[in-house]
Amino acid sequence: MTTSIRTDRRLAVDGGRPLRPPDRPWPRWPVPAPDAERNLAAVLHGGRWAISSPTCGDTPLFERRFAADFARYVGTRHCVPVDHGSSALVVALESLGLDFGDTVLVPALTWTASATAALRAGLVPVLVDVDADTGCIGPDDLDLSVDPRAVVAVHWASNMADIPALDAVTATRNISIVEDCAQAHGATWQGRQAGSLGRIGCFSFQHGKVLTCGEGGAVVTDDDSLAPVLQELRADSRRYRDGRPAPGELDLEESAGIQGANFCLSEFSAAVACAQLGFLDEQHTVRNRNYALLTELVADLDGVRLLQPAPAQTRISIYEGTIVVDELPAGMSNADLATALTAELGKRFYVTDEPLHRSPLLQPWTKPLLAPLAERFSEIHRDRAYPKTEWLAAHTVQTHHSTFLGDERDMHDVAGALGKVLAR
Numbered sequence: 001m002t003t004s005i006r007t008d009r010r011l012a013v014d015g016g017r018p019l020r021p022p023d024r025p026w027p028r029w030p031v032p033a034p035d036a037e038r039n040l041a042a043v044l045h046g047g048r049w050a051i052s053s054p055t056c057g058d059t060p061l062f063e064r065r066f067a068a069d070f071a072r073y074v075g076t077r078h079c080v081p082v083d084h085g086s087s088a089l090v091v092a093l094e095s096l097g098l099d100f101g102d103t104v105l106v107p108a109l110t111w112t113a114s115a116t117a118a119l120r121a122g123l124v125p126v127l128v129d130v131d132a133d134t135g136c137i138g139p140d141d142l143d144l145s146v147d148p149r150a151v152v153a154v155h156w157a158s159n160m161a162d163i164p165a166l167d168a169v170t171a172t173r174n175i176s177i178v179e180d181c182a183q184a185h186g187a188t189w190q191g192r193q194a195g196s197l198g199r200i201g202c203f204s205f206q207h208g209k210v211l212t213c214g215e216g217g218a219v220v221t222d223d224d225s226l227a228p229v230l231q232e233l234r235a236d237s238r239r240y241r242d243g244r245p246a247p248g249e250l251d252l253e254e255s256a257g258i259q260g261a262n263f264c265l266s267e268f269s270a271a272v273a274c275a276q277l278g279f280l281d282e283q284h285t286v287r288n289r290n291y292a293l294l295t296e297l298v299a300d301l302d303g304v305r306l307l308q309p310a311p312a313q314t315r316i317s318i319y320e321g322t323i324v325v326d327e328l329p330a331g332m333s334n335a336d337l338a339t340a341l342t343a344e345l346g347k348r349f350y351v352t353d354e355p356l357h358r359s360p361l362l363q364p365w366t367k368p369l370l371a372p373l374a375e376r377f378s379e380i381h382r383d384r385a386y387p388k389t390e391w392l393a394a395h396t397v398q399t400h401h402s403t404f405l406g407d408e409r410d411m412h413d414v415a416g417a418l419g420k421v422l423a424r
Contacts, residue, residue, distance in 0.1 A: 011424060012343035019344040019420055020413045026347045029402035030212050033279035039271035051235065051264045054248045061251055062270035064240070067218075069277055073186075074193045074201065076220040078227035081270060082234050085182045085204020087263040088217035089117030091233040092178050092200045093150065095226050098123060101373065102149040103380075107137040108389040110154040111353055112361040114180050118152070119364050124376050125152075127357050132388040134310060135322070136161035139169045146380060150176045155184035155194055157322040157352075157398065158291070159309045163189065163197035178202060183319035185211040186284055190312050195220045200230075205273055210287075210317060210401055211280050213272035216265050228255070234263040287318045287404040290411050294321070294404075297415035303327050304418060307396070320398040322352075328395070329422060337421060338397040344417040349399045355389045357381065 010016025039062065043049060047056035051063045063081055071079035082088050093104065104118040108127040115125035126146050131138040135156040142151065151170060153161040166177055177198035181187075184194035185203060195201025200223070205216035219230050231239035237260045238252035245251055265273075295306045303326035309316050328334060334351050341349040356362050364374035403410070 011340055011421060013340045018346065019417045020346055022346055024346075026410070027402050027405040029400065029405075030207065030276075031279070031283070031405070033275035035278065036272050036275035039275050040268060043267045043271045049267050051252065051267070052250060053267070054250055055245050062267050062274055063265055064251065066265075066270045066274045066277070069274060070203075070218055071220060073277060073280075074195045074220050076196050076201070077222050077224065078220065078230075080219045080227065080230040080234055081265040081273075082217045082219065082263040083265050083269075084215055084263070085202065085206060085209075085217040086113040086117055087234065088202035088204070088219045089113060089152070089178070089180065090120045091230055091260075091263060092202050092219050093118055093121040093123060093152075094233050095200070095229045096150060096176050096178075098149045101376065103146045105137070105142060105146075105148045105151045106356070107141070107152075107154050107156070108355045108357050108386045109135055109156060109352065109392060110180070110356065111182070112356060112359055113182075114152050114154055115356055115362055116364075119370055119373055119377075122373070123150075124373050124380070126380055127384065127386070129386045129388050130156070130392070132391065133308075134159040134161070135307065135392055137166070138162060139165045142166070142169055144169075144173070148175055150178055152178050152180050153198060154180040154182075155187060157183060157307055157320045158187075158316045158318045159307060160184055160187050160189050160194055160313050162310060162312065164312075167198075176200070182206075182209065184317050185209065186280055186315065187313065187317035188315040191314055194317070196222070199223060200226065205269070208319075208400065210283065210319060211273070211276055213265075213269040213276065216269045216273055218265075229258055232256070232258050233260040236260050236262050283405065284315070284317060287401055288316055290404040290406065290408070291316065291318055291321060293408060294411040294414055297411060298323070298418060301415075301419055301422065304422065318401045318404055320352075320400060321404060322396050322398050323418070324392075324396050325422070326395065329424065332424075334394055334397050340421040341397065341399075341414075341417050344420060345413060347399065347403055349397050352393055352396055352398055355386060355393050357384065357386055357389075 012018035046059040067079040106125045118125040179198040179201040182204035187194040201220040237256040307322035338349040
């Protein structure tokens with residue numbers, strides 16, 4: 001009997017029985033919306049597979065439909081779809097008309113694209129620390145000594161950056177705020193949607209995002225002067241025609257106000273995005289209810305909590321559920337904890353992306369064409385430290401938002417696995 005009890009208490013990672021039976025699957029991702037297949041068939045047989053395709057009968061572009069639908073959803077006057085979230089950041093920064101080598105503040109706790117987009121736009125990203133409670137850049141983290149001309153304010157995990165507080169510092173200094181909303185589709189701050197608070201908002205619709213079409217992105221803005229510039233930057237110096245194009249013409253005209261590149265969203269991706277957008281808020285309801293339940297369940301574990309938004313954030317959009325452990329057991333790292341939870345639950349848990357100041361993905365000196373920018377980047381960052389970023393990177397584990405598309409039993413499993421692993 002004693003031997004049996006010891007065996008049952010062993011962690012799954014050590015060969016014990018996992019807390020969750022392997023025959024209980026987790027929700028899959030992505031989840032096709034009801035209209036997705038119909039929309040794809042309409043593109044396949046409609047004769048228009050790209051924004052650069054000529055008009056064909058009465059077949060409208062899904063790309064234009066999505067632009068209108070997503071602008072309405074976010075609450076902005078303009079939306080310009082693009083092929084990737086990284087492209088959204090590039091054209092957003094290019095549209096600001098900054099000078100070569102100008103500096104852009106970027107939080108150290110984010111995916112590399114938030115910084116590499118600045119380099120691709122001819123700018124120097126300057127990494128800054130984040131708020132310890134939210135994981136997002138705050139007004140106290142802004143480094144004005146480098147004379148920044150823009151701030152990439154990343155909404156991280158389930159939390160939004162305090163854009164109004166950032167704006168209070170930057171507005172009088174002619175510093176533009178670009179919201180990186182790749183993890184915040186549908187999140188709101190005092191009732192306003194992520195992407196509508198800064199000068200420009202950038203979204204990703206990559207496979208793992210809560211709103212996905214496989215690969216895609218969008219730029220949103222209320223700035224009427226920037227909207228046509230954004231259109232030209234993503235479509236080889238072309239923008240939408242005014243009015244309906246004649247039969248056989250393109251929806252684009254060669255307006256050529258600024259040299260652009262081809263970052264256009266395909267019609268197949270736009271068709272999927274249109275369908276998934278109508279499904280998004282229903283999924284938010286399920287995820288947010290489960291997140292609230294898990295928050296309650298882990299409250300009984302000393303020093304363990306789910307990352308919580310600031311009071312002014314009126315709705316969360318969970319991209320990654322983030323569990324904070326104030327003090328890890330002796331000899332256990334957060335990577336060890338993530339591995340143990342994965343073994344107990346049959347669902348991947350992981351640590352956050354490597355902070356940018358030590359990420360192998362951010363190395364501008366490996367590109368000869370970036371040499372002047374890389375030299376300044378290296379000089380600025382030579383003696384910088386990021387204590388709050390480092391603490392969060394070492395004391396959190398995360399899981400994909402699909403974990404929260406299940407039911408109450410799934411949340412009890414996660415809480416039970418945390419208790420089992422940390423009790424070791």
